[in-house]
Amino acid sequence: MKELYGSIEAGGTKFVLAVGNEDLEIIERHSIPTQSPTDTMPAVIDFFKKFPVQSIGLGCFGPIDLNKNSSTYGYITNTPKLDWHMYNIVGVLEKELAVPVAFTTDVNAACYGEFVAGAAQNLDSCVYYTIGTGVGAGAINKGTFIEGFSHPEIGHMTVNKAKGDFYEGNCPFHESCLEGFCAGPSIEKRTGKKGEELKEENPVWEMISFYLAQAIYNTTLFLSPKKIILGGGVMRQAHLLDQVKDKFQKMMNHYVEYPNIDEYLVLPSLGENSGTIGSLALAKEEKIRIHK
Ligand code: ADP
Ligand code: ZN
Secondary structure, eight states: OOOEEEEEEEOSSEEEEEEEETTOOEEEEEEEEOOOHHHHHHHHHHHHHTSOEEEEEEEEOSSBOOOTTSTTTTOBOSOSOGGGTTBOHHHHHHHHHOSOEEEEEHHHHHHHHHHHHSTTTTOSEEEEEEESSSEEEEEEETTEEOOSSSOOOGGGOBOOOOTTOOOOOSOSSOSSBHHHHHSHHHHHHHHSSOGGGOOTTOTHHHHHHHHHHHHHHHHHHHHOOSOEEEESGGGGSTTHHHHHHHHHHHHHTTSSOOSOHHHHEEOOTTGGGHHHHHHHHHHHHHHHHHHO
16 A cells, blocks of 8 residues: 655645645645634644645645744744644644654745646746735756745745726835735725626726736846746636746846746646645655665
């Protein structure tokens, strides 16, 4: 029998739990709403108690403490979700389930999925963005997550305001940031409708694509990744990717010669499974690392 691994995508609205095998095939999946830790965590633990998993990969909303030398390693730290503020999510899982937990950000986990088994699987670098309820990105170079004193917070980069956009932004921390201007809730606040209900002609897409093009431009200049993958609910707007490509190319104005645009800027090839497959792969590696 193949060995089993666990995956947790801990998001602001839901926790997606999954069990997969060493070939990263998903065997069972279960989704629960994100409430307080006292409601959500017992359900997470009950789910995994049914399976003999070797280890768990956890891609978590943040900010989180990833510094293994820190006394708060494994904690969710300065989150506006007050119930989860300074919550030791790794400690609770390791104690209750007695398995090692590979811990990273939600966007790093999705980035890793695309890196090992998706759009960037034959490359040694990539960046993965999610444009959903929030905006975030994970980055890999030479097979390693880009990290410094902590994980990057690419979703909160400063962007220039689009012409005719009178919306004040949706980020409680910053006046003029990417997430504040192009996450799903900002689209709803501007138009009174959810992104999925809006037609291609709606002028809001000109604004959203302008902000995303700036993000791709900055990412290209800073990291020079071999591929940039745009995921998350907002990218389900079929026309949006082409609009972003167009604006990004104009903005770059041939200053940097990046790869062919249709290969450089793509949608996730694992669809909704990038995060789950990435977390399973991280769980598998954690198990290998621990048993070396
Ligand atoms: P989350 O970020 O919560 O994990 P999603 O990535 O699915 O979840 O993003 C949810 C956001 O994406 C919501 O704001 C929703 O309105 C928006 N969204 C979902 N589908 C579409 C669509 N087809 N077009 C535009 N926006 C969409
Ligand atoms: Zn912000």
